[in-house]
Structures are given as structure tokens and as C-alpha cells.
Amino acid sequence: MELLRKVSEAPGISGFEYGIAEIIKKELEGHTDKIEEDAFGNLYVHKGKGPKTIMITAHTDEIGLIVKHIDEKGFIRFAKVGGVPDHVLLGQRVQVHGKNKKLSGTIGCKAIHVMKEDERKQLVTYDKMFVDTGATKDQLTKYGVRVGTPITIERGVTELENGLIVGRAMDDRAGCYMLIEALKNANPVNRIVGVFTVQEEVGLRGATVSSFSVRPDVGIAIDTTIAGDHPEIGESEAPIKLGSGPTLVVADGRRDSLGGGLIANPLVIQWLTDLAEKSNIKCQFEVLEGGTTDATAIQLSREGVPSGCIAIPARYVHSFSEVVSKNDIESGVRLLVSIMENPVPF
Ligand SMILES: [Zn+2]
Known part of the structure; x- marks a missing residue:
């Protein structure tokens, strides 16, 4: 184990x-x-x-994500690597593997409160999401986070009942x-x-x-x-x-x-x-x-x-x-x- x-x-x-x-x-x-x-x-x-x-x-x-663009405030847009379903991404915690520092982050999108009626009924697609590490663009540069930096989902292995495990x-x-x-x-x-x-x-x-x-x-x-x-x-x-x-x-x-x-x-x-x-x-x-x-x-x-x-x-x-x-x-x-x-x- x-x-x-x-x-x-x-x-x-x-x-x-x-x-x-x-x-x-x-x-x-x-x-x-x-x-x-x-x-x-x-x-x-x-x-x-x-x-x-x-x-x-x-x-x-x-499967995972990869940095596609970093905006002026440090928010990261990403591409999907492998068959990542959009609907499992929202709210996930992630790790951004900068060359000089591994950063924690979370996947954000518009809150439901400010979504219009038709937006609420639709699946939020990955291109409407972004990674928030809390870091500024300059800090990300210093940590070695740039276009092409890999991003993984932060999830450990947990034992369930009856010999099952989730990871x-x-x-x-x-x-x-x-x-x-x-x-x-x-x-x-x-x-x-x-x-x-x-x-x-x-x-x-x-x-x-x-x-x-x-x-x-x-x-x-x-x-x-x-x-x-x-x-x-x-x-x-x-x-x-x-x-x-x-x-x-x-x-x-x-x-x-x-x-x-x-x-x-x-x-x-x-x-x-x-x-x-x-x-x-x-x-x-x-x-x-x-x-x-x-x-x-x-x-x-x-x-x-x-x-x-x-x-x-x-x-x-x-x-x-x-x-x-x-x-x-x-x-x-x-x-x-x-x-x-x-x-x-x-
Ligand atoms: Zn496989």
C-alpha cells in the first residue's frame, strides 16, 4: 500500500x-x-x-493541465493534457510546478450569483476557468512558472471501506x-x-x-x-x-x-x-x-x-x-x- x-x-x-x-x-x-x-x-x-x-x-x-497564458494579475489560463472532462475541474485544488517553486492553487470561475439565467443552466467549460495561485505575474516569473509549466490536481490516496481505495x-x-x-x-x-x-x-x-x-x-x-x-x-x-x-x-x-x-x-x-x-x-x-x-x-x-x-x-x-x-x-x-x-x- x-x-x-x-x-x-x-x-x-x-x-x-x-x-x-x-x-x-x-x-x-x-x-x-x-x-x-x-x-x-x-x-x-x-x-x-x-x-x-x-x-x-x-x-x-x-492526465492534467498545462499553463497556456498568464494575465497581468497572475491568473493562469490552461490547456488540458489528455482526456480531462471539464465538469470535474471546477473547485479543484492544484499544484503548479514552477521550475523554482511548487505553488498551490485553485481553479476558479464566475460565482453562480453573478451568472445570468442561461449561464446557470450550462456546463462551465474549461476555457472559462483559470488557476489562482495568489501570486502576481512577477512572482510567477520569479518562481519559474511560464507558458508550458505543468499543473497537476492536488489529491492524495485515501482508503475506503471493503478494500477499496481512491486516488x-x-x-x-x-x-x-x-x-x-x-x-x-x-x-x-x-x-x-x-x-x-x-x-x-x-x-x-x-x-x-x-x-x-x-x-x-x-x-x-x-x-x-x-x-x-x-x-x-x-x-x-x-x-x-x-x-x-x-x-x-x-x-x-x-x-x-x-x-x-x-x-x-x-x-x-x-x-x-x-x-x-x-x-x-x-x-x-x-x-x-x-x-x-x-x-x-x-x-x-x-x-x-x-x-x-x-x-x-x-x-x-x-x-x-x-x-x-x-x-x-x-x-x-x-x-x-x-x-x-x-x-x-x-
Ligand atoms: Zn490509462
Whole structure:
């Protein structure tokens, strides 16, 4: 739990994931064969030898904001990095990561009292919001806050009842935690390359370049997925449940067509299903309309790579309060260890 908290609370919007890479490096030092980084910021952790190269990814970046403009009084307008829904932004506390000082701030907008009747009925969009740090423009300059400075939402990890936890960036720090734990504990029978990828939330960029250099025989992405077990999603719409085990993603992609996504190689799904059965791990199967993961980039690398995705069910994904089950995460770690310690049957 301590490690999960540490990786979940470390700030790192897409393109600014350095801090998380440092934590992972420190955590895995001495437990693996080699750790290296590429020019893009991806972290590669090598462990084991064997006939197959298995690439397993977890993305280190989180969704967030970036400074777009600072006005004369020091109010900051921002752009969104990744799929940030406007309606979860209002009233959030933030951290503005100035080069010389980390500043606290809050997201402001017009108060309801001064909104006109039609304004009150409308969703306030992010371009009508701004960050207030209390600092003047000159102070912001002194603190190294300028156009392009990353902004993260200020939210820690909190334990809920029945083994559930809520955190700002379980997508995909839960995956990072699982990959760290599995790499630490497994005795692989294949060549495992754990890749902590950057810039997933803005288009699978880290996985695209890293799968080219790793040249894997098999690719597995670890990520989070949509749990629909709450009052606002119908069961047929999102049948995945918290606490019912990690999800094997059979297919995902755009809503209506599954375009731009992954159709998992059936051999990979069968292999993962057999491993889960053998290790007594309960799993769920999923076809997800409306999103995809690093596995999509890996499968399209070079001549094509059989790929799959193991996803941890999460409620309220991309709301900065993502709820996951510790049991699902621990089952996911066991499944990953089993992937590393057993031969690939194809
Ligand atoms: Zn993700």
C-alpha cells in the first residue's frame, strides 16, 4: 500500500513523468538485470532470459493541465493534457510546478450569483476557468512558472471501506505498481522487458517508440478500465465490476466501430485465461467501446506483435478520484508473475 501510495501521489502529466521514473528506478534497483531510459523518457527494466521477449507496459503519465497564458494579475489560463472532462475541474485544488517553486492553487470561475439565467443552466467549460495561485505575474516569473509549466490536481490516496481505495491517478499508477511488484518478485523463464511508458494519455506515444526498440514477441499492456457497478452506468453498458478480478480486454477502440483500438490476439487471450485458471485467479472479460491502451501501439509495431491488455477495474476514470480494489490489484500482480514464470505456448 505504501508503494502504491507513493507512485500514485507522484505528479507527472504527459511529457513530465521524470519523478515517477526516479521512484521506479530506486524501487527496482538490485532486483533486475538492467534498467535504462530512452530519449523519449520511457524506462526499460530487463529481467530474465529465454526463447521469447515479452514486453509488458504500464504508463507513467497522468492526465492534467498545462499553463497556456498568464494575465497581468497572475491568473493562469490552461490547456488540458489528455482526456480531462471539464465538469470535474471546477473547485479543484492544484499544484503548479514552477521550475523554482511548487505553488498551490485553485481553479476558479464566475460565482453562480453573478451568472445570468442561461449561464446557470450550462456546463462551465474549461476555457472559462483559470488557476489562482495568489501570486502576481512577477512572482510567477520569479518562481519559474511560464507558458508550458505543468499543473497537476492536488489529491492524495485515501482508503475506503471493503478494500477499496481512491486516488487521483490510479490510471495508470495502479499498473505501474503492479509491474514493479511483479518484476521484483518473479523468476522469469523468458526475456522480460517491463516498459514504463510515457505520454500514453495523449496518443500511446511512449509505447509506439518503445515497442520499436524492444522488438517483442508478445506484448501486454497493464492499464485501468471502466467499472460500471454504480448507479449511473447500466450493467450492459459496462459490465465490469470492482473486486471481481483483473480484466482481460478482448477488444477495445472507438465507440460504434472499435476503430483505432485493439482486437487482442486469440492466442494471447487463451494463454492469459489458462494462466489465470492455473493460478486460481478470477478474471473478467471485456469489450470496451470508447478507449484503448498501449497494447494497440505494440500490436502495430514493425511486422505486428500478438498483444493483449490486462486492465484493473476503476470507477470514475479520469475524474481525479478513481476508485479501485486492492484485491484486483494484488490478483493482477499474481497474474503478471505467472506470465513471467511460465513458457509462452505459441
Ligand atoms: Zn490509462
